[in-house]
Amino acid sequence: MVGVALPAIQHDLGLSTSSLQWVVSGYVLGYGGLLLLGGRTADLLGRRRVFLVALGVFAVASLLGGVVDDGGLLIAARFVKGVAAAFTAPAALSIITTTFPEGPERNKALSIFTACGASGYSLGLVLSGLLTEIGWRWTLLMPVPVAIIALVAALKLLPRGAEDRAEGGHDLVGAVLITASMLLLVFTVVQAPEAGWASLQTIGSLAGVAVLLGLFVFTELRIKHPLVRLGILRSGSIVRANLGLLILMGSYVSFQFVAMQYFQNLLGWSALGTAMAFLPAGLLVAVTSTKMGDFADRFGTGKLIVIGAAALAGGYAIFLGIDRTPSLGGMVIPGMILLGIAFALSFPSLNIQATNGVDDDEQGLASGLLNTSGQVGGAIVLAVVTAVLTSGGETLSIGALRAAIVVSLVLALVGLAISAAGWRTRKAVATEKESVPVYETV
Numbered sequence: 001m002v003g004v005a006l007p008a009i010q011h012d013l014g015l016s017t018s019s020l021q022w023v024v025s026g027y028v029l030g031y032g033g034l035l036l037l038g039g040r041t042a043d044l045l046g047r048r049r050v051f052l053v054a055l056g057v058f059a060v061a062s063l064l065g066g067v068v069d070d071g072g073l074l075i076a077a078r079f080v081k082g083v084a085a086a087f088t089a090p091a092a093l094s095i096i097t098t099t100f101p102e103g104p105e106r107n108k109a110l111s112i113f114t115a116c117g118a119s120g121y122s123l124g125l126v127l128s129g130l131l132t133e134i135g136w137r138w139t140l141l142m143p144v145p146v147a148i149i150a151l152v153a154a155l156k157l158l159p160r161g162a163e164d165r166a167e168g169g170h171d172l173v174g175a176v177l178i179t180a181s182m183l184l185l186v187f188t189v190v191q192a193p194e195a196g197w198a199s200l201q202t203i204g205s206l207a208g209v210a211v212l213l214g215l216f217v218f219t220e221l222r223i224k225h226p227l228v229r230l231g232i233l234r235s236g237s238i239v240r241a242n243l244g245l246l247i248l249m250g251s252y253v254s255f256q257f258v259a260m261q262y263f264q265n266l267l268g269w270s271a272l273g274t275a276m277a278f279l280p281a282g283l284l285v286a287v288t289s290t291k292m293g294d295f296a297d298r299f300g301t302g303k304l305i306v307i308g309a310a311a312l313a314g315g316y317a318i319f320l321g322i323d324r325t326p327s328l329g330g331m332v333i334p335g336m337i338l339l340g341i342a343f344a345l346s347f348p349s350l351n352i353q354a355t356n357g358v359d360d361d362e363q364g365l366a367s368g369l370l371n372t373s374g375q376v377g378g379a380i381v382l383a384v385v386t387a388v389l390t391s392g393g394e395t396l397s398i399g400a401l402r403a404a405i406v407v408s409l410v411l412a413l414v415g416l417a418i419s420a421a422g423w424r425t426r427k428a429v430a431t432e433k434e435s436v437p438v439y440e441t442v
Helices: 002-013 017-045 047-067 071-099 104-134 137-141 143-157 172-195 200-222 230-234 236-266 271-277 279-299 301-321 328-355 360-389 398-435
Strands: none
Touching (some): 002 017, 002 071, 002 104, 002 137, 002 236, 002 271, 017 047, 017 071, 017 172, 017 236, 017 360, 047 071, 047 137, 047 143, 071 104, 071 360, 104 137, 104 271, 104 279, 104 328, 137 143, 172 200, 172 360, 200 230, 230 236, 236 301, 236 328, 236 360, 271 279, 279 301, 279 328, 301 328, 301 398, 328 360, 360 398
């Protein structure tokens, strides 16, 4: 919902384009930095308990963000909100995956769950446009009553079984190391455009990230109850799902930021007009996502992810035609329809693929890994795109906007190659299994 409101926030609070990025990145910093800790905490302390507490903090942080008058305080509130989401999101997803058994039931539940997430993400832009016409603060305040309603409903509806705890101790050393490394990574890539990618600060910070991650791996391999069982990454399908979401969210968050600058700051469109441009994508996701569970059962997640990746690349390619007199029928609507198809197919399928074959006591971990991939991808790609946009100064140009969209397009093509390779591998394995003769023993 903050997306369309960014230009209004920038104007009222006097933020530069680089500072404005932090309204998005502040949330991503808290979210992406603590997701792995949040996922494992849900496994160990009880998913229902963690979900309820984190949702309450989310509501309070949303309220604070809507009433502050300083850019720094707004970014701080967004950071706290991201931290709360880092515990809410994996707890919610693991509640779903542990309540329903793997197969058609879980696929249907996940398709509904991800339809809510994807629809909220897409239609939130439209609602943001309506609310920004009244005042940008309403885009930050609207989640408060929604969170309260969800909190009351959760108290009554979430099964007590979601309080079950996984066996194992608390890996405090691993938690500190991975949280510090993720926070430093996100902070580094967000600051890199301003500090310079080749600067001593950026290189030193990236070296610090490498050291922290190395210490984390060393710890996890030797501790009895690790925060992250590294063996989960031996699954090719899980790794590909995480890479897929990293690319999907990284490229789309960045494209959304570019589109807001293009439609409002360069073309002078209103917040509502900008929101309506995103309406075709949002409607497609809302209408079709609930059917993705049935499609996954019938066609398999691999095929859906490949088609979604192709649609994603096609949508970005169409928007390379941006100019000062864009065609609604020739560029905006077709491009948004393709992006909507991409989200509707890919988002639920990636969630299903990332949690299939994972034991119940590690569903929070799998959910945390997946969400971390999406958020860290968003932070890294947004930092790169912001650097491209501001390379010629604060004044926007068609050339800079087009170059920024190229970043998203290249990523989408990489995602298409990865998903296609994974689909071919899975088909080959399935064919090999079918060709093995089966002997009946009497």
